[in-house]
Amino acid sequence: xxxxxxxxxxxxxxxxxxxxxxxxxxxxxxxxxxxxxxxxxxxxxxxxxxxxxxxxxxxxxxxxxxxxxxxxxxxxxxxxxxxxxxxxxxxxxxxxxxxxxxxxxxxxxxxxxxxxxxxxxxxxxxxxxxxxxxxxxxxxxxxxxxxxxxxxxxxxxxxxxxxxxxxxxxxxxxxxxxxxxxxxxxxxxxxxxxxxxxxxxxxxxxxxxxxxxxxxxxxxxxxxxxxxxxxxxxxxxxxxxxxxxxxxxxxxxxxxxxxxxxxxxxxxxxxxxxxxxxxxxxxxxxxxxxxxxxxxxxxxxxxxxxxxxxxxxxxxxxxxxxxxxx
Amino acid sequence: xxxxxxxxxxxxxxxxxxxxxxxxxxxxxxxxxxxxxxxxxxxxxxxxxxxxxxxxxxxxxxxxxxxxxxxxxxxxxxxxxxxxxxxxxxxxxxxxxxxxxxxxxxxxxxxxxxxxxxxxxxxxxxxxxxxxxxxxxxxxxxxxxxxxxxxxxxxxxxxxxxxxxxxxxxxxxxxxxxxxxxxxxxxxxxxxxxxxxxxxxxxxxxxxxxxxxxxxxxxxxxxxxxxxxxxxxxxxxxxxxxxxxxxxxxxxxxxxxxxxxxxxxxxxxxxxxxxxxxxxxxxxxxxxxxxxxxxxxxxxxxxxxxxxxxxxxxxxxxxxxxxxxx
Numbered sequence: 001x002x003x004x005x006x007x008x009x010x011x012x013x014x015x016x017x018x019x020x021x022x023x024x025x026x027x028x029x030x031x032x033x034x035x036x037x038x039x040x041x042x043x044x045x046x047x048x049x050x051x052x053x054x055x056x057x058x059x060x061x062x063x064x065x066x067x068x069x070x071x072x073x074x075x076x077x078x079x080x081x082x083x084x085x086x087x088x089x090x091x092x093x094x095x096x097x098x099x100x101x102x103x104x105x106x107x108x109x110x111x112x113x114x115x116x117x118x119x120x121x122x123x124x125x126x127x128x129x130x131x132x133x134x135x136x137x138x139x140x141x142x143x144x145x146x147x148x149x150x151x152x153x154x155x156x157x158x159x160x161x162x163x164x165x166x167x168x169x170x171x172x173x174x175x176x177x178x179x180x181x182x183x184x185x186x187x188x189x190x191x192x193x194x195x196x197x198x199x200x201x202x203x204x205x206x207x208x209x210x211x212x213x214x215x216x217x218x219x220x221x222x223x224x225x226x227x228x229x230x231x232x233x234x235x236x237x238x239x240x241x242x243x244x245x246x247x248x249x250x251x252x253x254x255x256x257x258x259x260x261x262x263x264x265x266x267x268x269x270x271x272x273x274x275x276x277x278x279x280x281x282x283x284x285x286x287x288x289x290x291x292x293x294x295x296x297x298x299x300x301x302x303x304x305x306x307x308x309x310x311x312x313x314x315x316x317x318x319x320x321x322x323x324x325x326x
Numbered sequence: 327x328x329x330x331x332x333x334x335x336x337x338x339x340x341x342x343x344x345x346x347x348x349x350x351x352x353x354x355x356x357x358x359x360x361x362x363x364x365x366x367x368x369x370x371x372x373x374x375x376x377x378x379x380x381x382x383x384x385x386x387x388x389x390x391x392x393x394x395x396x397x398x399x400x401x402x403x404x405x406x407x408x409x410x411x412x413x414x415x416x417x418x419x420x421x422x423x424x425x426x427x428x429x430x431x432x433x434x435x436x437x438x439x440x441x442x443x444x445x446x447x448x449x450x451x452x453x454x455x456x457x458x459x460x461x462x463x464x465x466x467x468x469x470x471x472x473x474x475x476x477x478x479x480x481x482x483x484x485x486x487x488x489x490x491x492x493x494x495x496x497x498x499x500x501x502x503x504x505x506x507x508x509x510x511x512x513x514x515x516x517x518x519x520x521x522x523x524x525x526x527x528x529x530x531x532x533x534x535x536x537x538x539x540x541x542x543x544x545x546x547x548x549x550x551x552x553x554x555x556x557x558x559x560x561x562x563x564x565x566x567x568x569x570x571x572x573x574x575x576x577x578x579x580x581x582x583x584x585x586x587x588x589x590x591x592x593x594x595x596x597x598x599x600x601x602x603x604x605x606x607x608x609x610x611x612x613x614x615x616x617x618x619x620x621x622x623x624x625x626x627x628x629x630x631x632x633x634x635x636x637x638x639x640x641x642x643x644x645x646x647x648x649x650x651x652x
Contacts, residue, residue: 083646093451119622143505146513179469179556187553195598211560227513228557230505234537235558239565243593250589262578267569273448 001031001056002311003097004091006304008038009065009083010104010160012294015039016046017102021300023052025308026290026300028222034309035090037062037083068293071168072107076115084108088116098178098311101303102276102296108145113281113288124152125283126226127290129233132215133271138163139177139222142281143230150192153223155323157197157205159282160206160221162318165275166310171204172220177228178208185210197223202322203209211235244268276302280310282319287311327357327382329423330552331416334364335391335409336430338620341365342372342430347626351634354627358634361416361423363388363409368551388412390522391430394619398433402441410434414442417612424637425613427604427629429621436470439607439614446646450478451609452552453616454489455559458541464489465503465548468605469556472509476518480551481649483523483531485608486547488644492636497530498546503554504534511536515551523549528648537561570594604629606636608645613637 006022008015022036033056036043037286040061045322062083062089066075079085084104090267102109106127114125140160145152157174183194185208197205198231209217211232213289224232244264251260278299281288286311291303332348334341341364348362359382362369366387388409392401405411410430418424428435432453450551452467466486471478483500490498502520504512511534523531535543539560559610570590577586604625606630607614613636617629 026443146505177552177557179560180473190553210560210565211557212567213559214564225513227505227516228554231537231554231558232561233502234505235540235561236537236565238538238540239562240569241538242358243566243569246593246596247589250592254589256585260589261580263573263580263582263586266576267572270572301361313385 001033001096002308003035003094004032004304004307004311005035005037005053005060005097005100006089006300007083007087007102007104008036008043008300010067010108011291012104012306013296016042018295018297018300019043019046019303020050021297022304023047023050024297024301025304026057029305029308032056032304034058034304035060035087037087039063053117054223060086060090065290066108066112068105070105072105072109072111074110075105075108084112085116092116097286099289099307101289101291101300101307103291103293103299103303106290106294109290110281113284117284117286117288118284120283120316121323123155123159123283123323124148125281126156126159126285127162127279128282129279131233131236135216135218137219139224139233141224141229142228142233142279143226144281145226147227148189148225150189150196153189153193153225154196155283156224157193157203157221158322160223163280163282164220165318166313166315168313169220173204173206173218173325174218174221174223175209175219176275177214177222177232178210179222181208181210181213183207192198192218193223220323240254265299266300278306282317285316287315327359327421327464328363328634329359330385330630330633330637331361331363331413331423331426333409333413333426333430334362334369334429334626335388336393336428336434337617338429339622342368343532344621344623344626345369346376346549347623348383348630349373349376350396350623350627352378352383355631355634358382358630360384360630361386361413363413365389378477383514386412386416390469392434392438394431396431396434398431398437401431401434402438403462410438411442414438415601418442423612425615425633426614427617427619427626427633428537428617429625429629432616432617435614439610443610444610446609446611446642447649449481449485449609449640449649450474451607452482452485453454453605454486454608455605457559457562461542461544463545463548465550465555465559466608467550467552467555468553468559470607471552473549473553474515476515476522479515479519480522481609483519483547483549484648485530485645486549487529488648489606489641490546492639492641493547494639499530499532499544500549501532501535501543501545503540503550503558504536506540507534507536509533519549526590529563551606604632609640624639
């Protein structure tokens with residue numbers, strides 16, 4: 001049995017609008033057990049008419065949320081009864097629990113999971129989403145660490161490798177995000193890290209990737225500092241959003257919703273990483289996954305499924321193993 | 327009379343396929359004089375049947391090009407007869423010449439223009455394209471400097487201000503590219519620069535901009551180190567390219583070229599910055615503009631028009647003035 005904690009609070013949507021995703025996951029996966037953090041009465045009322053195996057779901061009553069308006073460190077210290085802190089503490093204290101998922105505040109999840117679950121060795125935990133549509137890859141780091149040292153960036157590559165291995169990818173291809181694909185391109189950090197990655201025979205390092213090829217290159221792990229990674233990630237999101245809006249406006253203004261509707265839907269389906277699951281906090285002692293703040297019940301379902309798979313494939317053990325080669 | 331040098335070599339397309347853009351500019355602007363660098367016979371043959379005022383265009387015969395395959399510093403030293411070096415030298419030696427445009431190798435233009443024309447004071451020259459479709463803004467730096475100090479980043483803001491002023495923008499709004507819009511977000515460099523920009527009453531600093539809002543925010547100047555700027559720029563290009571290809575494939579596979587053709591064309595027209603002109607090398611002693619390597623004659627036309635306007639509006643003097651406030 002894989003046991004996971006699901007935090008339903010702190011996101012844009014209400015816990016009662018998200019719990020259906022947890023129920024669907026329970027119905028879909030036989031050896032899954034969920035601890036769901038949220039307001040008990042409200043949640044029970046929402047699911048009372050649904051069919052599910054109630055011996056594999058347990059509601060952890062929480063009535064307080066940490067939101068994006070809370071300062072992460074302060075919230076961690078002052079909101080011990082919040083769903084985030086209660087959920088992470090439960091995961092910490094129960095060895096059988098393999099992971100934690102939430103659509104709450106990224107900053108609060110980063111801070112609280114690091115404090116409560118602890119780091120693997122001295123690694124800097126990094127946030128890593130799966131991107132790419134046709135060639136999925138993980139981006140490590142997408143925003144947890146704005147300034148990193150070269151050894152920390154090197155660790156991101158190793159953790160990214162473990163992450164993609166836990167997805168079943170053999171010998172994942174690793175690239176460095178840079179301002180040009182040729183060797184020698186990059187800022188000082190990238191140029192130094194390039195040498196380390198190139199010399200490491202455990203890593204399948206294929207060189208630099210630039211922004212232009214990020215979504216098309218055949219690569220499994222893209223390594224970068226959290227500042228650059230965040231810019232790349234959000235620029236993809238922003239550009240896709242602007243184009244989608246342009247197309248939608250065009251379709252409306254030209255009475256072409258019938259013709260353009262399907263392509264817009266397929267476009268969103270292929271490239272919207274928000275519907276694809278969450279970002280994993282690589283480097284803490286348990287699997288922690290963060291979904292999009294605007295997530296809906298389908299998001300919760302996708303998150304839980306993804307976390308289940310990663311837990312089953314021993315992500316944390318794989319990360320520990322990869323980092324041991326230091 | 328505004329005199330400019332146009333380098334037609336070193337790009338993907340042949341000089342003879344580009345010269346039409348220079349002729350169109352001459353025909354369009356009465357007080358424009360062009361020195362066109364390229365193979366004389368070939369160019370004269372190409373334009374022999376065209377109508378234009380041949381007293382305002384002069385061909386500088388060049389038979390050697392610097393390409394993307396040349397190492398910029400080596401090329402500068404070993405190819406004195408290339409169109410790039412001859413054109414820049416001409417611009418340097420003739421006080422009447424106000425600027426230089428080329429679609430050649432970015433690295434070679436950066437290096438050669440800095441060596442030949444010299445820097446304004448001690449500023450680090452930065453490459454700045456105009457982006458944004460509906461809300462055009464300049465991005466400074468998009469790739470000339472991978473590692474910058476905070477005072478250099480501060481200078482980029484001042485040069486960007488001068489640049490947008492030369493486009494007629496009053497009191498341009500300036501933002502820092504960061505991993506979040508709130509004050510306090512950013513890497514150490516951005517956080518430090520934030521303070522300097524906020525305290526400078528000469529600058530209309532509006533705070534941070536993140537990748538997600540880059541194409542939609544009402545801002546005139548986006549300031550960043552050349553590494554992050556390059557990632558943002560190329561990620562926009564890559565994302566738009568992937569979506570455009572997706573739409574094109576969809577249209578072809580579903581026999582919908584008739585329905586989707588016009589929207590694809592309008593999309594490209596609105597967001598493809600390659601057709602909109604070039605990137606300016608801010609910080610060298612004369613106006614230097616770099617167009618897209620795949621540029622066609624329309625690109626040359628747009629570049630020349632843009633350079634003409636900037637020269638007419640005293641870009642270089644404005645930059646010197648803004649930097650004086652140090």
